[in-house]
Amino acid sequence: MKRSRLIGLLLLLPWLITFLVFWFFPLVFSLLAGFTDYSLLSRAGMEWIGWDNYRGLLADEDFHSALKNTFIFVIGSVPVTTVLALLMALLVSRRLPGRSLFRAGFFLPSITSMVVIALIFTNLYQRGGYVATLATMIGFVPPEHGFLYSSSTALYSIMAMDIWMSVGYYMLIFLAGLKAIPIELYEAARIQGASSTRQFFSITLPLLRPVALFIVVINSIKSFQVFVEIFVMTKGKFDTASMVYFIYDVGVTTAFQFGYASAAAYVLFLIVAAFAALQFLLLRRRQPIW
Amino acid sequence: MVTNRIHLVLRYVGLSAVLAVMVFPILWMFRVSLMPAGAAVGFGDLFSTGVTLTNFIDLFRQASIGRFLFNSVLVAVVVTVANAFFCFMVAYALARYRGLAGRIMFVTVIVVLMIPAHILIVPLYVLMLKMGMYDTYWALMLPWLVNPIGIFLVKQYLESIPPDMEDAARIDGAGELTILFRIVMPLCKPALAVLAIQVFFTNWNLFLFPYILTSSESLRTLPVALAHFQGHQAIDWQHLMAGSAVAVIPVLIAFGFLQRHIVSGITAGAVKQ
Numbered sequence: 028m029k030r031s032r033l034i035g036l037l038l039l040l041p042w043l044i045t046f047l048v049f050w051f052f053p054l055v056f057s058l059l060a061g062f063t064d065y066s067l068l069s070r071a072g073m074e075w076i077g078w079d080n081y082r083g084l085l086a087d088e089d090f091h092s093a094l095k096n097t098f099i100f101v102i103g104s105v106p107v108t109t110v111l112a113l114l115m116a117l118l119v120s121r122r123l124p125g126r127s128l129f130r131a132g133f134f135l136p137s138i139t140s141m142v143v144i145a146l147i148f149t150n151l152y153q154r155g156g157y158v159a160t161l162a163t164m165i166g167f168v169p170p171e172h173g174f175l176y177s178s179s180t181a182l183y184s185i186m187a188m189d190i191w192m193s194v195g196y197y198m199l200i201f202l203a204g205l206k207a208i209p210i211e212l213y214e215a216a217r218i219q220g221a222s223s224t225r226q227f228f229s230i231t232l233p234l235l236r237p238v239a240l241f242i243v244v245i246n247s248i249k250s251f252q253v254f255v256e257i258f259v260m261t262k263g264k265f266d267t268a269s270m271v272y273f274i275y276d277v278g279v280t281t282a283f284q285f286g287y288a289s290a291a292a293y294v295l296f297l298i299v300a301a302f303a304a305l306q307f308l309l310l311r312r313r314q315p316i317w
Numbered sequence: 318m319v320t321n322r323i324h325l326v327l328r329y330v331g332l333s334a335v336l337a338v339m340v341f342p343i344l345w346m347f348r349v350s351l352m353p354a355g356a357a358v359g360f361g362d363l364f365s366t367g368v369t370l371t372n373f374i375d376l377f378r379q380a381s382i383g384r385f386l387f388n389s390v391l392v393a394v395v396v397t398v399a400n401a402f403f404c405f406m407v408a409y410a411l412a413r414y415r416g417l418a419g420r421i422m423f424v425t426v427i428v429v430l431m432i433p434a435h436i437l438i439v440p441l442y443v444l445m446l447k448m449g450m451y452d453t454y455w456a457l458m459l460p461w462l463v464n465p466i467g468i469f470l471v472k473q474y475l476e477s478i479p480p481d482m483e484d485a486a487r488i489d490g491a492g493e494l495t496i497l498f499r500i501v502m503p504l505c506k507p508a509l510a511v512l513a514i515q516v517f518f519t520n521w522n523l524f525l526f527p528y529i530l531t532s533s534e535s536l537r538t539l540p541v542a543l544a545h546f547q548g549h550q551a552i553d554w555q556h557l558m559a560g561s562a563v564a565v566i567p568v569l570i571a572f573g574f575l576q577r578h579i580v581s582g583i584t585a586g587a588v589k590q
Binding site for chain 2 (some may be wrong): 032034035036038039041042043045046048049050052053054056060064115118119121123127128129132133135136138139140141142143144145147148149150151155156157160190195196199200221248251252254255258259271274275278279285287288292293295296299300303304306
């Protein structure tokens with residue numbers, strides 16, 4: 028028994044070490060650093076400055092806009108992604124010849140590298156690119172230099188691309204949810220003469236609620252951390268900088284304000300933690316929540 | 318009967334329209350990667366210009382894309398293999414040795430699952446600098462050798478396997494390591510396959526951390542190299558898309574073979590009845 032405990036501990040060691048060194052230590056470090064003026068460039072060494080970084084964030088226009096852009100991104104893209112993913116799942120859920128081809132095609136963007144997708148759309152969105160030309164055809168005039176070079180369209184263009192990219196992934200989760208609904212329910216409904224619209228609203232939708240909620244929460248957590256597409260497509264210009272972009276920008280580019288960036292990271296952490304807590308509650312509950 | 322036909326046709330029309338939207342940008346990438354450098358990349362040009370492989374040849378000759386490909390493969394393979402072993406070990410310990418320590422570990426795993434990795438940008442950067450690992454392969458691999466989602470996945474699977482076989486082997490005098498790697502690990506193959514696929518895909522496409530934790534050209538993975546190309550004045554769309562194709566083709570091939578596992582990996586855990 029003693030021996031097997033020892034082995035158990037040995038087995039846990041890889042996780043214990045990586046967790047302590049690469050997760051726990053950095054988390055504590057940046058929590059503390061958030062209360063100092065720690066910076067790579069200052070020679071004086073770091074000084075404890077209390078809540079100054081957080082007060083600074085409150086007054087920082089760039090941080091405000093990063094916060095605003097991130098929330099626009101989450102609030103705008105999560106519901107659209109969820110609805111589209113559900114519609115696509117319904118489209119491919121029936122037995123149809125060629126169904127797996129459609130599924131694979133819909134899923135294709137979500138296994139492609141974000142950097143690659145962002146590069147492709149940088150071209151499609153630019154002046155003379157496909158999206159810009161199509162938009163002109165249907166009467167929407169794109170900004171002079173293309174969609175990514177104007178504050179009024181850049182963020183929304185990135186959001187649209189992001190929805191396009193991730194919708195196939197959530198479609199798969201919806202499909203799994205659809206599969207889990209017992210067929211008997213539909214048979215019973217049909218016998219009683221319920222129309223397919225009625226079946227959708229009385230059976231499919233209520234039973235998919237837990238799945239939909241799960242999708243909304245994980246997609247929100249992911250969307251709060253949007254970075255790569257913004258980095259590649261606009262470098263945070265034209266009012267697109269997200270919170271992670273802000274952290275990256277003040278933390279590890281030219282300024283190296285580690286303390287300030289750490290404080291910003293903890294603000295993000297608190298926001299995401301709230302959503303993560305929600306996820307935890309949902310995962311533990313088996314019953315639909317509403 | 319006729320309305321059924323119409324329904325079917327409508328469904329296919331809808332499906333094809335969505336498919337076109339989803340696939341076009343990726344097809345566009347491949348088409349542009351095959352266009353002669355310097356040709357226009359606009360509406361209509363896709364069909365009027367010829368097909369050539371010179372962009373790919375240029376990249377392998379001049380831009381050391383072979384090196385980036387090697388880095389991507391190396392990092393993704395090492396991290397994937399390490400995850401398969403380490404997540405399995407941890408999951409086994411958590412699934413079989415119950416007790417206070419085990420429960421604390423499990424809660425830790427769950428908590429870490431929920432921490433956004435992006436808040437580690439600054440501390441990981443500083444840590445790698447201080448440990449002398451900044452701009453080395455270590456920086457690309459070490460933080461990702463074990464992952465909580467993987468531990469969770471394998472643990473759930475292990476709990477569905479009764480421990481009888483292990484006990485029988487123990488009575489026969491097999492050592493713990495033999496039991497672990499010769500008996501239990503093969504049983505976990507389905508879960509480990511799902512884990513390996515997820516880890517491989519994630520790491521193949523990873524951008525932010527490889528980007529900030531390295532600076533030399535020789536350590537760039539494909540996504541990092543592509544982001545650097547983009548800032549380059551001399552690189553045109555044709556070469557950029559050829560580079561992108563190099564990053565995407567392995568993923569497409571893998572997806573073709575592993576589709577079923579990928580789908581089951583994504584839906585595992587998402588839908589619980």
